[in-house]
Amino acid sequence: MSEYRLIHRTALSDKQPVDAAGISLTALPEGHVIHVLAEQSADMSATLEGAAAQTHSVRYVAPGQWFIVGDEPLADDAMAALLTRLTPHAAGVDQSHGRVRILARGPMVECVLAKGSGADLALSAFAVGRSTTTLIGHIAAHLTRVEDNAFEIMVLRGFAESLWDDLMRMSAEFAE
């Protein structure tokens, strides 16, 4: 037994959300994040569509890799059932504790992200539902366009506070 009581705190619990006309930043609930890694040339579309039809969202990462995410924490048996459904041609790794999601929304969101990333995030090139991994400043982050004017930014938990502070600074001119 630990001598100290372990207190579970969300990574961005100390941060005030930004809510302005140009841009808003919100820390999303730390629900679940499962990293799916499939065998080369395995067809995972049916399995992933099945997951997306439930309370999950599926985000593309790279060839053969996806994130299954959601706002609700998964109970042990639901997690086990999901990981079993991915087998035998893929494996799922629970990253719920390790990756934090931030929602950036507003008409200026592309301008904010363009200050940190070289990825082409114009709506014509990067439609709703598309995802990509890119650098925001020096921090690797996974971006998904969830609405015309909103991006979900997923980042490793240890970098979440730094990225939040960077995003605050990048948003400052639009958040008055």
Place this chain on the structure above:
Amino acid sequence: MASLVSCPHCGSRPKEEFTVKGAALKRPAPDAGQERWMDYVYLRDNPRGAYDEYWHHTSGCRRWLVVTRDTATHEIAASRDAALDVPETRA
């Protein structure tokens, strides 16, 4: 300019997202002999012009790419996934 590198999976990205490994050479057979292996490990051509290199999209899709880059102008002629599109470079 090589400051923008095209990735077959992610599109055009700044070079800061990548790690360069070096020349993309065909790996000799395990029993090819010491001389061939010395060449493969240590000797490089250093051409002026087109050059095939391994680039890793470290801060992106994390795939190994084979990028054809002009060593004089830094223009990039082609960029393929090393495992999916260039199987001949694998052992």
